[in-house]
Amino acid sequence: MTVTTKTEASAERAADSWDGELRILRELFRPGNRLQMAVIALLAAVSAAATLALPLVVAELVQQVQQGQGLTRAALLMIGTGLGSALAGALAAFLLSRLGEQLVRRLRITTMRRGLAMRLSDAKAVGSGDLATRLTADAMQLKGAINIGPIQLPMAAITLLGTIVIMGVLDWVLLLITLAGFVCALAFVAVVIRGLRRTYQNMQDDIGTLTHQFITALDALVVIKAYRAEERVGRTLDGHARRLEKLGVDAARMESLVVPVINLGQQIALLTVLLGGGARLVSGDLALPDFVAFLLYLLQLTAPLIMAASGAAQIQAGLTSRQRFNDVFALPVEDLAPAAAEPARTAGGRNTPGPAPAVRFEDVTFGYGDEPVLRGVDFEVPAQGLTAVVGLSGAGKSTALALIERFMEPQSGRVHLFGEEAARLPLNELRGRIAFVDQAFTLLGDTVRANLSLGLAAVPTDEELYAALAAVGLDTSVRALPDGLDTVLGGAHDLSGGQRQRVALARAVLAEGSLVLLDEPSSQLDSVNEQRLRQIVDTLAEDRAVLVVAHRLSTVRHAAKVVVMDRGRVIAEGTHDELLDSSPAYSELVSAQLLSGAAAPAARSTKEVTA
Ligand SMILES: Nc1ncnc2c1ncn2[C@@H]1O[C@H](COP(=O)(O)OP(=O)(O)OP(=O)(O)O)[C@@H](O)[C@H]1O
Ligand SMILES: [Mg+2]
Incomplete structure (x- = not known):
């Protein structure tokens, strides 16, 4: 498995920092955005220049007052400069924010698409x-960094530099006094920002964990309530929230120091400049308008400094989030490109009888971890007819079906479908030929209609949908739902377990698969519906391959072929009657009623039962 652990990921992130910064810039400056970015940069530059010019305009105003001249021109100039700066700044911020939203939208869509296309094992890991936290907390964090990073931060730096240069021109002695006041403050801020990065990384990872734990708990709410485990599960969740709080407080402690330290630096500088400047004013080395302008620049110095410091912190947080997106993008995805040519298949998924079996396992070994779950499995499913797989719980039956669907790949050996090696078939084509009812008969939280038409090229008509529902005895129940076929399942209105199982069955009936995989399709069915299932299976098996994992003797008994699995191996194959004679393990399954619905003596042979 290629999922990196959190520590590995953190180490990679540290190394990847510059790469991440460059990547965000590249994304913002992509060809389609360049003109907009140029306009934004220009507006931000105008805004910064106006901010820089303002104290000089004020100095001119002071001079004109000193000389007893009219104020109108200077006052208008001052208002114009202030207004221009504000407007240009606002427009630049808006345009940048819009680009940021576009970038985040792209990342969100890519994350969702990749989340759907990634391998089942990776999605679980x-x-x-x-994964969902990428779309919420991480996206917001990144957006915050984009609002500041590419324009406001450089502009703050330019304003800062420009301010310092102008101050130097006004009076370099006073500038040196100012800088001395700030030096210690800046060194401190740099250390704080470095420390923040790690804290932000841990916070984002922990937000992801907390969200995941909470969602998992909500999914298991029935059990939590039934076993009165609210308190216990709640305590675990509380623990995560507390850890997050601690990290948040750590970050806040560091962040809260930034502004006061800069302000302190400014006050020290102000005091020394007032003393030094006053002396130079008295000695005549410095004119009053220049002194006023210098003081204004000094006061103006803190804003870009604070901006740069907090911006740098926010960018650290944004880069952490950008890297978390990358961790997801680095996971492999399944290749679901449409097949070059549509598979040769007759309408309704019917198989013409031919020499190639629908499924052939050839010495297949597979394990989820180190321990193999399937060990050298060999079996065949004929192109037509019913094949049943039986075996104790944990024998590897569902795993075998998952390998047919290529949710995982065998570690050794080969799976063949319709005479071709499954690994060579395009996934899209392979899954298009299979109708699958999973053991948990998973339904989408969507309408009955959407659930039934999954994977079909054309949405069936209401008549076709109701016909499929009638086959599983569900048409009346669905008609009784408030919105009929358009009722959303899993919400305020839902179906019973057995009804949900039958919706999943109806979906498989509608799907035009030439191979039908049913994983314990009768686990929730009453005897009437079990009878219906038999009819459905018999009808399907007339012209296609049906592979059923079965726990019920009623399904197994009339299968053309039964495959017996035990602890990851196929231990016997044959018809029910043949196996009763030849396989002690199978006889034991039947007589111990491990295949339920079996009254041991009556099950001796089909002939006896039907006689
Ligand atoms: N996602 C998984 N990760 C790790 N191990 C798994 C996973 N799914 C199944 N296993 C293990 O693989 C073995 C076979 O599981 P599988 O689900 O194929 O059994 P099964 O024959 O379908 O059993 P049942 O009749 O209970 O459904 C079991 O020992 C199980 O613990
Ligand atoms: Mg199973």
């Missing part, structure tokens, strides 16, 4: 909650 990352965790749905942690």
